Amino acid sequence: MRAHLARVDAVLVQAVIAAALSFAHLHDVASASGQDGWKAWAYPISVDLLLVAAWRRLRSGEAKAAGWCWFLIALAASLGxxxxxxxxxxxxxxxxxxxxxxxxxxxxxxxxxxxxxHSSPASHNETSDPVDGETSEDIGDQEGEPDSVREAPGPPAVEPVPAPSSVAVPAALVEHARKVAAEHHTRTGMAIDTPTLRARLGVPPPMADAIAAQLT
Incomplete structure (x- = not known):
């Protein structure tokens, strides 16, 4: 524990010394360039704050191009x-x-x-939400297919088999899964398998098994 605190204290002291030196150099350059009084002290604060703000934007993962741009500008000012x-x-x-x-x-x-x-990525509200339990992948697949394929009749309907008692499957989800299976059969000529059904519906494996049981 003491060794860890010693390492932290050494890093902290080093950071304080480096910040103080950089602060003084920025003040000296600003003062020599005609910025007298409090203005010369405000320059290093401005540079350091812009550097920190750009670094926080990079750490957040948002608008990385803007973060890198202003980080390099502030770093060039400080280093210069x-x-x-x-x-x-x-x-x-x-x-x-x-x-x-x-x-x-x-x-x-x-x-x-x-x-x-003020720069931030597009909010989630700008994108349309899926309707009637359909995932975005399902909607994209349906929009990219001809009407003849989407409206083609699927395989004959069969009587549903009760799902396992441990997994409750809504009737609307089963009906949607049946449409997905029919579309897959029309497009590929083969019955849909459980992994593909699970990927298309975006449900966990137990529920996918229960839905597949009702489609057989």
Whole structure:
């Protein structure tokens, strides 16, 4: 337990030191570019918050393209400030292009944060729900088939065999399964097997066995 806490403390201390150094470098670049007072301190906060927001979007698995885009932009801003303070840039004579980039950063960060907060995948309500117990796979199969195939008569109906007492099968589901079996027989010329029936109906194996028993 103590070894685990020691590792966590070491990681935490390292993270705090790295964050403080990066924060100071961003402040120095902003201050050298003409952003005085509180504005110079606001720049590193803005960069770090955009970096965290983009990383959270990537972890959530939603809108990964936008997450990667703004993550790389924030990372470039942070990394560029750290490299610039390594003696490669004269902070007493900051070039005009860097002043322009620093001055335009608030608008870029505001746009990125707004897009990351409000962008989300299409909701489930935008897709049509199956009707009468049909799965989306069944509807897709029926829409892609000619009317002659869908309306062709199936095999002769047989008297249903009672389902096992441990599985209750609704009558509407049995009737729908009979239609699925008839369509499969018309399309393939063979009786539908239990695994295919289970896949078409989207039911668990025990219920599929009970339904198949009523179709034989």
């Amino acid at each position: 400030a750290n490299v610039a303070t390594a003696g490669l840039l004269d902070l007493d004579h900051v070039p005009a292009w860097l002043r322009i980039l620093v001055a335009g950063w608030p608008a870029v960060a505001f746009l990125g944060g707004t897009l990351l907060v």
